[in-house]
Amino acid sequence: MDIQTIKHIAKLSYLEFTDEEMERFAKELSAIVDYVSDLEKAPTDDVSVSVSPHTSLSNAFRNDSDSLKENLDEAAALLEAAPEREGGYVKVKAIL
């Protein structure tokens, strides 16, 4: 992985690095990617699914309305954790 790739991936990850950190990541991630590239050799032509559900799962449905009242305190506690709030909403900075 070269520095250009690291820069691109860092941007996608919303992470910032110093030049020194980027060089270290390039080295470390290259070693890991080399190692995992070994998977190419694993024969998987007979596998048709691309995900592996390992338990027998079924859809879980419920009414949209239940237990809303009991959760109001919990919702307030969750909101409480945000750095800035206004009238029951989380306030964020300008996007543009």
Place this chain on the structure above:
Amino acid sequence: MSDSLLNLSINEIHSGLTGKKFSAQELARAFIAHIKKTDDDIKAFLSYDFDGALAQAKEIDEKIALGEEISQLAGVPCAVKDNILVKGLKATAASKILEDYVAPYDAFVIEKLKARGALLVGKTNMDEFAMGSSTENSAFQKTKNPADTTRVPGGSSGGSAAAVASRQATVALGSDTGGSIRQPASFCGVVGLKPTYGTVSRSGVMAMASSLDQIGPFARTVEDAEILFDAIKGKDRKDATNVETKIRNPKSEIRNMRIGISKEYFGEGIDAGVKAAVEKAIAGLEAKGAQIKEISLPHTKYAIATYYIIMPAEVSSNLARYDGIKYGYSTHHRSAHDPLDSVYFKSRSEGFGREAKRRIMLGTYVLSAGYYDAYYKKAQKVRVKIKEDFEKAFEEVDVIATATCPSAAFKFGEKTKNPLSMYLEDIFTVPVNLAGVPAISVPCGTAGGLPVGLQLIAPWFREDALFTAGKEVEKQDL
């Protein structure tokens, strides 16, 4: 008196309380005093809740005084890994990004333990967001291995393993994504169980890699691990992957139990002392009437590579929620002129530690345009092959026996310089998470004076076979 309380099993605590040999408050005070005496050195805990534990103990004593029935877990001191939410207590996951975060609700497993009156004594140290195999990736402190304090306790649930090993708690909860319960249990000389995927609700545990994460118990005996497992499993509608066990009253006996030995787990790379201890334990099971059969798990060699694609991919997505907006470390108030995306960049870059960043980067890379098919999709397919290996093996055997780890506990700093060497620590534990099967690590003697763990793996939902075989291992003179 108070020292002997530290060594009691769950059933001994229960009969002691109901027989009024000691009170729950005496028990709580004995453990609190022992934690205060030992934890400056071991550093198993990130935070304590002694007041909460004493209040719970008082309630139990009042119940006993009134002649009311108490649960089997009532008064049992339990430590909780810091990525599991306990309402009103800090939950940091050993990350700077959650340094001041207080849990707004209880995890499902905590609701279960509180309802049963367990004494939650504190939150234990771990690798940041459960990423690591030594607990050295904690943003706050290093936990020592009570068996040899110059060595790591394993990870990522190193604090929970060390707390149980040093008698700071009777049992503990951890989480296991690629070995994070079994490996520290092995390193510290205690029992650790990774249940079948979906058996224990993940509601209230911080998500690392959701298709692999599972909460499980630490204990000093297999019986105690079994009791704690029975208490925390069960249906929870808040976890859509949670399933109820389909097998009714499973029963297993050691006589005629077919135990599989896979050559892929006994090849090069395993320490000679570890191998000898594990083979001796397996021979002991054979002497009790178990049949030993050779089996093959041919895709084992691809397990680490598969894991280090799927896990970081899920990590990069799960850790996107730490953005400095909703909770946790934030640079929101730093400058009025900063735009929104600078809050994201700065909060995440300053809040996450090195290993978390490494895995977010790796996961983002394998999911990015142009690489998705070659890495992520391919890894999902190999995961199916690894699962099929286990399905085939379990047509012939009831349980598979391996070493939990290729070597015993290593020294601090020994593997931190080379991330890949740390990743390879997980070689025997990772395939179990990829397949979703249950596995337990049971102490089976020592190698070079350090504890060794025997890993037993069972088919989906057959934890009972692990408990049966595990109890036989405990009886052996190893």
